[in-house]
Amino acid sequence: MNPTDTIIALATPAGTGAIGVIRLSGPDAIGITAKAFKGKDLTKQASHTIHFGQMVDDDAVLDEVLVSLFIEPRSYTGENVVEISCHGSQYILESVIKLLMRKGARAAKPGEFTLRAFLNGRMDLSQAEAVADLIASNSKASQQVAIQQLRGGFSSQLQSLRDQLVQFASLIELELDFAEEDVEFANRDQLKTLILQINGVIGSLIRSFELGNAIKQGVNSVIAGRPNAGKSTLLNALLNEERAIVSHIPGTTRDTIEEVLNINGISFRLIDTAGIREATDAIEKIGVERTMEKISQSALLLYVFDATTISPTELQYDIETLQTPGVKMLVVANKIDLINPESSNIAIFQHCNLPTLQPSNFLQISAKQKLNIEELKQHIYSAAISEKLIGEETLVTNIRHLEALTKTEEALSRVLSGMDTVTSDFLAMDIKQALHYLGEITGAVTTDDLLKNIFSKFCIGK
């Protein structure tokens, strides 16, 4: 990291388009561009202005371009920034980049523009991470969470917590200076109250990760059941309702095709499985094993059975076989339009001796007649996610943040439990740890490894 040089990269996606934008940042961004620009003297123009001219390589005109100037610190990175809008030919864009590299710019590394924005204090670390989330956002919910984090909502909440802790840390440090006199500058009752209050906030941020992560990553869900239970019909019924926002995604595992179902802004990736049977031979066993493997990689299992044909023994066998620790299970009785309401499959359900089955995870539907499909969706949502997205709340979406918050909570719990028994120096140590982990989120505390790890995941040009 050498913030004294000037970096360059294509900022728009690769490929042919009407225009493509090349971005430079660094002390010499304007000077380097001016060396290859035929038009006004770019070094004498005001910030936030646009200038028409030609990019020229000696006498050869590479392109007619628009150059936008941002003079430090009024730019994305806080440095001088130039954006060159070219005709969208990959050949031309590459030629202009090569030309400006010959004039003194260096090819930017992934995320280096945003890294510079962070190093120059234009944004904190959680905001920088939000930039990547925003670019990757593909739904209203993920976009909302990212923009909320980009605008600092997340950081400011953590910052005020950290400020309160810093006060106590300094009081306890003071006690250390007077260790032999056994004084208490930091009121232990107030400290306890503050830590409980902070851990309350941190706890709700930690709990928000389930929803935040589901919004950002989607929820892996498996549909399983015996052959002819109506799994495909159910899949279609679920998807037909949302045709507009459904897409086919080639699965990451072998030949699996996933379907994406959007419920309340959350993407559920539905993975259909081959029908399961009781394993009577080797081949059946392999089929069951594959299904079990997919279930274990998911957060939610939708078990579908044919209410007109299944026996209580079979149902009990299936549920016991399929249930997997850590995977929420929803049991769906299908084809209820074909059975006598009097002798309904509720009877079958009641014959099962399964304490795990509750009204909240059991639903009767007809996939073919589209009965209770909307109810099923809300059950799917509730089974996977305990909270609803209600707008402007702060959600943790980043596993790095989750880990730092969890470690903060642990350190603060140690402070709480040791408060009456351990000496001030141990208390101070635990509080410092909590401060350290909170600081890692906003970037108040950073290491080169941490920064490298975060920004290497960015695309080049950002």
Added chain:
Amino acid sequence: MNPTDTIIALATPAGTGAIGVIRLSGPDAIGITAKAFKGKDLTKQASHTIHFGQMVDDDAVLDEVLVSLFIEPRSYTGENVVEISCHGSQYILESVIKLLMRKGARAAKPGEFTLRAFLNGRMDLSQAEAVADLIASNSKASQQVAIQQLRGGFSSQLQSLRDQLVQFASLIELELDFAEEDVEFANRDQLKTLILQINGVIGSLIRSFELGNAIKQGVNSVIAGRPNAGKSTLLNALLNEERAIVSHIPGTTRDTIEEVLNINGISFRLIDTAGIREATDAIEKIGVERTMEKISQSALLLYVFDATTISPTELQYDIETLQTPGVKMLVVANKIDLINPESSNIAIFQHCNLPTLQPSNFLQISAKQKLNIEELKQHIYSAAISEKLIGEETLVTNIRHLEALTKTEEALSRVLSGMDTVTSDFLAMDIKQALHYLGEITGAVTTDDLLKNIFSKFCIGK
């Protein structure tokens, strides 16, 4: 075409990038953007300035953006233009476009921005076409030709020709008014001199199409020869020299893989064929037919033979079989490093009774030892293209322009040949036709069909 409304489109390629740019053009471009922009009052800002703010849908923030303003007529289209630089998420870009369409913008049709630039007199038709060529340009030569045309070199040359013709047309029109008096206002000798001069220029423009088209489209070239003649080794030898600018392009026809070889700025698309043999059975015949089909779709045939094994009869058979009207043929004797220089294959060549074989289309090489490979490249270039690219000359690259120039030349030839025999009204008609066709190139004469045909080939957003 209704230039009173405001159009909108994504101007950058689809896909995820650091940023994406949305463009609006029309009288209400700034007003519409301002309705969804939280920041400065955009309607009160100067042209060519950039403003940071948020795109908001009621209270929900869609993105933090930079808005660039271009106030008519100082813009690409000559209308008010707004460019919105968003984070490069496809979801966000689509959301912003949909939002601004709800605020009054209409989705742009392909090429509609450039069409408006033409209708508003910001560029002539050949310059508008150059924009599409520039975006599609993928080599130094194609970029140079397109930028030359964009900057008006092509149009201005045609415009001055057309101006001279207009003068004569008006003099001859004048003669028509005095038809009964049998006067000649237009000096026939001067007219003849002018037309010869014009046809000279037009003729060289027409001839430049071969090179211009080769630059723009590349040259389809087939390599054919008997099995083990060394076709693949030759292909590698040709490509090894230019490793940096070689790429694998999946062919447009079935399973063919093309290799691209760049010689003097021209892309030669080399299509390898299965080895040919004398057709002794049905399967061999199919092989030969396929090779012949590929040859007939190409501009150049590279026939390679093994100089150590081929007999004069075989050579003669191959050449006679492969030669195809309209396809230039280059005969390459391979493996000359393995034969005695004294009994060289020149002897074989001399035994062939083939008047088409000339030193200019016959070359001895060793693909394996890389002997004469550079010479072969220059032969390939000369065989396909009679002219060299020497910098800033005007080249015709567009088949529409070629047709218009050819029709102009025909009309002018009619003027020439009829000058002493036909009456002024016929002369006037032919001159008007020539003016019409010249005007079609620059857009001085247009029809809706012509414009639709040209701009429908543009990408959306340009």
